[in-house]
Amino acid sequence: MKYLHELSRLREIPAPAGLKERTLQAIEQGKEVMDMKQLRRKTRRRIAAVVTAACACFVVAVNASPALALGLADIPALGALVRVICVRADLYRTDDSTVSVEVPQIDGSAAERVNTLIEQQVKAYEDQAAADIAAYKEAFLATGGTEAEFDAKNIQVKVDYEVKSETADYVSFVLSGSQDWNASTVQRYYYNLRLSDGSAITLQDLLGDDWAAKANGQIVTQIEAYNRTHDLRYFTPETENGFRTVDADTHFYINAQGNPVVVFDKYEIGPGALGEPEFTLDIAK
Numbered sequence: 001m002k003y004l005h006e007l008s009r010l011r012e013i014p015a016p017a018g019l020k021e022r023t024l025q026a027i028e029q030g031k032e033v034m035d036m037k038q039l040r041r042k043t044r045r046r047i048a049a050v051v052t053a054a055c056a057c058f059v060v061a062v063n064a065s066p067a068l069a070l071g072l073a074d075i076p077a078l079g080a081l082v083r084v085i086c087v088r089a090d091l092y093r094t095d096d097s098t099v100s101v102e103v104p105q106i107d108g109s110a111a112e113r114v115n116t117l118i119e120q121q122v123k124a125y126e127d128q129a130a131a132d133i134a135a136y137k138e139a140f141l142a143t144g145g146t147e148a149e150f151d152a153k154n155i156q157v158k159v160d161y162e163v164k165s166e167t168a169d170y171v172s173f174v175l176s177g178s179q180d181w182n183a184s185t186v187q188r189y190y191y192n193l194r195l196s197d198g199s200a201i202t203l204q205d206l207l208g209d210d211w212a213a214k215a216n217g218q219i220v221t222q223i224e225a226y227n228r229t230h231d232l233r234y235f236t237p238e239t240e241n242g243f244r245t246v247d248a249d250t251h252f253y254i255n256a257q258g259n260p261v262v263v264f265d266k267y268e269i270g271p272g273a274l275g276e277p278e279f280t281l282d283i284a285k
Contacts, residue, residue, distance in 0.1 A: 084163055084173055096133050097155040097179075099126065104161045104173065111198045114191070118175060121189055122159055125177035129157045132185060156180040164253040164261075170194050170201060172254035183266070190251045190263070203252060206260050206283050215246045219262060219279045223269075234270040234277070243269040259283055 088103040103122050105115045133155055140150055157179050164172040172192045179185040192201040204211040223243060227233040235242040243264075251263045262279045266272055 084161075084166070084171060094130065096137055096150070097129070097157050099129070099157040100159070101126070102160040104175065106171065106193065106195075106198065111193075114193060114198050118189075118191075121175060122177075125159055125187060126157070129177070129179050129185070132179060132182070133157075136181065153181065165256045165258070167258075169196070170254070172201075174253055183272075186266070188251065188263075190253055192252070192254055201254070202248070203246065203250065203260055203262075203281075206254070207281065212246055214285065215250075215260075215262065215281055218281050218285065219243060219246070222279050232271060232273055234274065241267070241269060255280065 084104050085107055086102055087105040088101065090099075090101045090103075092099050101122065104118060105111070106118075137150055141147070157177075159175075159177045161173055161175045164174060166172070170193060172190075175189040175191065177185075177187045193199065194201060202211075203215060207214045220243070223234045227236075237244055246262060251265075252260045253263070255261050260281050260283070262281060264270075264277045266274075266276050268277075270277060
């Protein structure tokens with residue numbers, strides 16, 4: 001009943017201009033992918049209907065706000081003005097793992113460079129995951145494990161993305177890759193892009209000329225406040241891995257309020273139990 005209610009409500013949302021043309025284009029792209037599926041590699045068996053997944057991902061992203069997940073994954077929805085679409089939703093089995101991939105693409109004439117980079121990063125992660133798992137299997141068998149025991153692990157590789165925010169001027173999203181057998185295999189790529197030309201938005205763009213000092217001050221204040229009230233604390237600057245400063249390579253995304261959220265890797269500035277720490281910076285300060 002919940003899904004029927006959501007479906008009824010979503011039907012009242014007017015379809016955006018160009019929906020028919022975009023949907024037909026997605027279907028044609030899906031047909032091309034389906035044709036390629038017939039050329040199966042010896043080591044891979046496709047186990048998902050790529051056309052259905054790709055078209056569903058596209059249509060839901062256009063129409064749903066919030067997304068209607070009728071048995072599908074939680075697909076980011078950007079409202080009537082589509083900025084990110086899912087161009088490949090794939091699920092396949094290798095000799096040693098099950099791989100789930102959702103590849104995003106920026107919609108716009110200036111986005112070719114970014115979309116090429118996304119494809120390269122996804123392909124690189126798939127290749128790296130295959131190499132990681134092969135090395136893990138070799139070590140597992142060398143120490144007395146069996147093929148059957150390794151197969152029973154049913155290792156999952158996942159590549160997907162999450163849209164953090166979007167406006168008429170920019171989009172911010174995160175592309176992630178993970179392997180469930182080893183937490184250290186997680187990789188994230190942060191995209192904060194101007195839609196006018198596909199160029200990257202930096203912390204300096206958001207915080208001004210004195211951006212590093214502003215960011216450092218707010219992060220240190222939040223770390224100190226947290227450490228005063230928790231037993232599990234962030235590392236301090238006096239320790240080897242304590243936070244010291246942001247730089248041009250610091251990861252961040254832009255939240256729905258337009259503020260940058262700085263993200264650190266697991267173990268980078270605190271114990272692993274703290275996960276991947278995030279600090280929201282107020283651009284008004």
